[in-house]
Amino acid sequence: MHLEKIQVEDFRNLKSVSVELHPELNLIYGDNGSGKTSFIESIHYLGFGRSFRTRKPKSVISLGQSVFTVYGQLNNDNSSIPVGISKYSDQRTKIRIDGKDIDRVSDMVKLCPMQLYTPQSTELLTGSPAFRRSYIDWGLFHVEQSFLTDYTRFKRALTQRNALLKNTQSGKIELDFWSNEYIGGGLIIDEHRLSNFEKLVPYITRYLKQFLNSFDVQIDLYRGWDSSTSLQDAVQGNFEKDRKFGFTQSGPHKADLRLKVDKKPITEFFSRGQLRLTSVALQLAQAHFLKDTKAANCIFLIDDLSAELDSKARSAFMEAVTNLGSQLVVSAIDKNDFGEFYQYENKKVFHVEQGEVNEETY
Numbered sequence: 001m002h003l004e005k006i007q008v009e010d011f012r013n014l015k016s017v018s019v020e021l022h023p024e025l026n027l028i029y030g031d032n033g034s035g036k037t038s039f040i041e042s043i044h045y046l047g048f049g050r051s052f053r054t055r056k057p058k059s060v061i062s063l064g065q066s067v068f069t070v071y072g073q074l075n076n077d078n079s080s081i082p083v084g085i086s087k088y089s090d091q092r093t094k095i096r097i098d099g100k101d102i103d104r105v106s107d108m109v110k111l112c113p114m115q116l117y118t119p120q121s122t123e124l125l126t127g128s129p130a131f132r133r134s135y136i137d138w139g140l141f142h143v144e145q146s147f148l149t150d151y152t153r154f155k156r157a158l159t160q161r162n163a164l165l166k167n168t169q170s171g172k173i174e175l176d177f178w179s180n181e182y183i184g185g186g187l188i189i190d191e192h193r194l195s196n197f198e199k200l201v202p203y204i205t206r207y208l209k210q211f212l213n214s215f216d217v218q219i220d221l222y223r224g225w226d227s228s229t230s231l232q233d234a235v236q237g238n239f240e241k242d243r244k245f246g247f248t249q250s251g252p253h254k255a256d257l258r259l260k261v262d263k264k265p266i267t268e269f270f271s272r273g274q275l276r277l278t279s280v281a282l283q284l285a286q287a288h289f290l291k292d293t294k295a296a297n298c299i300f301l302i303d304d305l306s307a308e309l310d311s312k313a314r315s316a317f318m319e320a321v322t323n324l325g326s327q328l329v330v331s332a333i334d335k336n337d338f339g340e341f342y343q344y345e346n347k348k349v350f351h352v353e354q355g356e357v358n359e360e361t362y
């Protein structure tokens, strides 16, 4: 799967952009403030249904406008699928796939597996466990048919249970009911994560070896509670605490991915550069796993390459993405910043200037 064409309207400073992308490599360069990140952000909407810069879609709509639209033409085994998303200032979202109106953003997201790499990507390792849960769950969402439904059910039970815990008036029968729902739903999520993690680890190990050869990184999945007890016992054991805080203390919503070198968390051991390589390795592992499991190709977006990877890492990244057959869209301020990527022949180069994106002939 790759993106053949992208059309963007009233998206930040991009008034009206229409470009045909290269199935392999796309290099996007332009001055600060020209619209590079906005362009990457618009493509990201097709793969995630949201921005990576803001929680408020309204701030993405061009000033003075009331709606933005991102339209893409996906190519899957030589057949074209048009997909589009519009976000209105009154919060409405409109999704179209193949000419039909669709209710769920997830239907579009499912069609466009994407990985995004930005200067902030080391948050995957240094940030809260929520980043790492999203990482794990991204793969589950794309690979496991029932994951989204199961996850929605689990989250609903968690929300209900937390609301009851906060309310001192709530009755035991109701609380027991939602606690059971929560445990039941939680065990399903836990099972998905455990079985997926087991399959993903060899891919992670392989890419870590490639990018950080001399380190032996141990990876563990923390399930969200002390796994020497059952989830049921953990939840029962925490009941008084849960009541006190008005929040369920343990369970899959607390899960985490733990990476260590010599028993030390990598965040305390690795340099900034090594953490970058680790997040690249993790992303490539998901893409490769998805490809082997669903024969689906993931699109890689890299924003602001210049600030990021050194020459050796760029070559290794390019080689890995090429081997996977993934499409790559990379932005940088200057053409020179692309380094090794620029040597690659099968590519298109685009110049961004004041919100306009133009293909360069060279």
Ligand SMILES: Nc1ncnc2c1ncn2[C@@H]1O[C@H](COP(=O)(O)OP(=O)(O)O)[C@@H](O)[C@H]1O
Pocket (backbone or CB within 6 Å): 011, 012, 013, 030, 031, 032, 033, 034, 035, 036, 037, 038, 039, 059, 060, 061, 062, 063
């Ligand atoms: N909602 C908006 N409407 C119009 N312009 C915007 C909006 N949000 C941001 N911008 C502007 O878009 C321009 C491009 O930003 P950005 O894509 O981050 O540039 P780059 O990544 O090339 O440095 C900036 O000048 C920014 O102020």
Ligand SMILES: [Mg+2]
Pocket (backbone or CB within 6 Å): 036, 037, 038, 304
């Ligand atoms: Mg930028």
